[in-house]
Amino acid sequence: MATLSDAGNIDYRSQTETRWTFKTPPDQASSENLAAALGVSPSIAGLLVQRGITSFEEARLFFRPQWEHLHDPFLMKDMETAVTRIQEALNAGERILVYGDYDVDGTTSVALMTTFLRARDAEVAYYIPDRYKEGYGLSMSGIDFAEDNGFTLIIALDCGIKALEQSAYASAKAIDLIICDHHRPGPELPLADAILNPKREDCKYPYKELCGCGVGFKLIQALQRHMGLPETLLYPYLDLVAVAIGADIVPITGENRILAKLGLEVVNNNPRPGIAALLDDQRAGNLGISDLVFRIAPRINAAGRMEHGELAVDLLIEANPNRARQLAQGIEQLNTERREADGRITDEALAQIQATGAREHTTTVVFNPDWHKGVIGIVASRLMETYYRPTLVFTKSGDKLAASARSVRGFDIYQALEQCSDYLEQFGGHTYAAGLTLHPDQYEGFKAHFETVVSRSISPELLHPEVQIDAVLPLEAISPKLLRILDQFAPFGPGNPRPVFFTAGLRDTGYAQTVGADGNHLKFQVTTESGQPRYGAIGFGQGEALPIVRGAVPFELAYSLEENRWNGRSEIQLKVKGIRNTPAT
Incomplete structure (x- = not known):
């Protein structure tokens, strides 16, 4: 069951506070030994050690996977x-x-x-x-x-x-x-x-x-x-x-x-x-x-x-x-219709949550018999991103109700549904995405039991989106060579995400502005107290952080590095995952 592939193009900003967590630092001896074996910097070797790669042979398989x-x-x-x-x-x-x-x-x-x-x-x-x-x-x-x-x-x-x-x-x-x-x-x-x-x-x-x-x-x-x-x-x-x-x-x-x-x-x-x-x-x-x-x-x-x-x-x-x-x-036309349907239904679902006070619960469960069954999985993903709760979106399917389920990182929604199986006709899926059907007269009982199961088993911190940071990186350490090596970590995805770095004490050079039709995104340029170096940054869904970037207090960034190509030019860009003020010391 696909989830991320259905994320779409509409930005629905999360209404919960993001938590920043730093991954466990790699073992220093292992990093130094691997750095010597590969001829790379200890910082690059540390990123590999965090991924469970500690030997030359493991690194060779990681960087050069073969048939x-x-x-x-x-x-x-x-x-x-x-x-x-x-x-x-x-x-x-x-x-x-x-x-x-x-x-x-x-x-x-x-x-x-x-x-x-x-x-x-x-x-x-x-x-x-x-x-x-x-x-x-x-x-x-x-x-x-x-x-x-x-x-x-x-x-x-x-x-x-x-x-x-x-x-x-x-x-x-x-x-x-x-x-x-x-x-x-x-x-x-x-x-x-x-x-x-x-x-x-x-x-x-x-x-x-x-x-x-x-x-x-x-x-x-x-x-x-x-x-x-x-x-x-x-x-x-x-x-x-x-x-x-x-x-x-x-x-x-x-x-x-x-x-x-x-x-x-x-x-x-x-x-x-x-x-x-x-x-x-x-x-x-x-x-x-x-x-x-x-x-x-x-x-x-x-x-x-x-x-x-x-x-x-x-x-x-x-x-x-x-x-x-x-x-x-022909399929592109169907995709256009899909975007229109999931945008409308998402708006209706958000309004339903606001009207019923459902956002105060540990779970998000919504239902409308007229919603298009083909897009409820996409809507569930959007609602989960907005309120960051295990989410189910129901619609009518014949004489039964059908739902798509999506979960937050770290919580197994399949196991939660297993504990509700007495209410269900059928269910299946994965840790973070599932589908189910039930009889209409079981809906209210299932909804209450699902809330009970999740509220008893989920850790409170999982109800806040997380930015996982691999390492602290001085802005001066960014270079084209570093980006070339990081690109060799690809393909990226679950289990092998693009490395995320943390840098504190940053300032905007004066070009910060919101962009996008609704001003949801943030584009700016960062530098250090000395004024050098300078790098462009883009924060999708980060428009509300404009006052932080423009403020008098230095700020901190969580970000990944990417190549930005524009009008035949290529430059390093910071893709922002999170922005916050640097705490006073």
Whole structure:
């Protein structure tokens, strides 16, 4: 379930105080030893040590992830069985149905598996459930479709791990099932020929945090080895994997980091026509994970949110660039409609919170039967950013209520929902994002119990957004060389964020001003008491800090470093995470 990819373009400023926390300083001896081994400064080595990198070999893997560092796919439980069953289907000319969810992870998974199997001359089609008629995951309607059209094998991607009734239904119809999922299993596993999920308790696969498309990629990697095909044949699929990794907010660590790094190379150098069309062919060879999250993922999601997820798969498997551009234009129109809908609904939800006093609670739970089901996840993200509470946004879905859930950093909303399962028809998801359905008569009871569960278990400090600071950095230590080295820490994301620095005793050079349509953002230039050096700074959503920057008292910044390109010029810029007055001594 995507979260960050749905963040959108509207700025809703947090109404809670941000807390600044400093990460534990790295061990000095480890930093000095690593600095000597790598020939870098102790400060750079310290940032690596904070990420668990203490040896030359670990640093080499971090900075130069390679294909050969990927794990053997056959280490995953049931992989041999899955490969054997698919090979039997290929040999016998069986019809295979590739089934996946309607979000980015699901549609990229389906595109990946469909194109791989079609290249093997398989009798294959794909199926994406209708968000409104069928809901999330493996559906009875999808299984009926498979039976009616002569499919004898379903490969379910990014879903299925909790499909107990559906898997039994498929079995009764003599339809075999291979499940490739990454969501947490329940106490009972579904009935299937093979279940590929590194989060299975009995799966010893070394890396547990693959996204759904990542699990699908491990399956085609295993098929490639089984068939004796060259590894290079798999490289073109990595753009899909990188998009899914970014959109699904999985950690950019371990195998995900390798797949993301290699996938970004494909995106920047030779993306499939569908992705190139979504980027409008403007790549410039330096796109990162955030570009995939904010430029590609919302558009792919818009298909399933506003019309049907199959439109996204159609685009992602299209080989003709002209046809891909036409499909991308249609999806762009859906994305425009999505932005209009989520902006309106967010305003209505904020008004509901204000009117009911819900902002005084530990949780935020809102409901309107007329809200568009396709955008309630985006609205939940916006409300969470505004009030910084575990958040659920409900709407009507048939004869039930459906909700999207989002959580604050450090609080597992999936576990909280588990404690409310007596009220729920169905739920699933991750630590920070989940979905659920319930009967309308259970809504008030669930809402009260959810508030009780969260208020009893959440630490008070988690109800305030946090800026995590890696290290103190004098302004004089900033240099193009430092930025070049920091850029090599990429790809950035959960588990490997862009380093954040702290500098005190700063002053504005006199150019501070708010920018943006509503003056939400802050642009200024900082310097030290001596007047040198000077660096431009941009603070998105920091417009209210203008008096601090313009004040007579020196201020402190939490920020990351980035390259700012404008009118053919390039300069170092501070991307501000937080601003506050320097305390008097």
